[in-house]
Amino acid sequence: MKQVLDVGLPEIGQPFSWAVKASGSMLFTAHGPVRTDGSIDTGTIDAQARLTFANLARTLVAAGGTLADVTQVLIYMTDIADMKAIDAVYREFFSAPYPNRSSAAVAALVVPGMKLEIVAYAMLAAG
Secondary structure, eight states: OEEEOOOSOOOOSSSOOSEEEETTTEEEEEEOSBOTTSOBOOSOHHHHHHHHHHHHHHHHHHTTOOGGGEEEEEEEESOGGGHHHHHHHHHHHOOSSOOEEEEEEOSOOSSTTOOEEEEEEEEOOOO
16 A cells, blocks of 8 residues: 655646655655745755755655655766765765665756755654
8 A cells, every 4th residue: 555645845747746655664755956835946066955855854754754764865966076065965964874875977857957866765663
C-alpha cells in the first residue's frame, strides 16, 4: 500500500508526488530548490542547496520522521565544481553517521538555472 503525503509544497504541473510512503515505513521523495509558492530558486548553489535540504526536512516531518531516518541521498548537480558547497550545506542538515550517498554531474535539470536536485529514501519508525 502506498500513501501520497502532503508536504506543504505546491503542485507544479508535472506528473509526480513530492513524497510517497510505502509499506508504512518506507519513504520515497525527490526535491529541488522549490519555494512554497511554487517558484524555483535559481540563485547561488548555497541558497539552492539550503532550500532543497530544507524541503527534504519538511517532508520528513510530514511523514512523521526526521533527517536521521534518511538512508540514502542521490544528488544531481549541473556543475561538479559545486560539490564542495553542497557538502558544506549537507553537513548543516546531516550528521554522522551519514546516509549512503551518490552524487552525479548532469548536463541540465528541468528548470533553467536550477543547479541541484536530490532523491532521498528513508526508513521511518513503525507506527
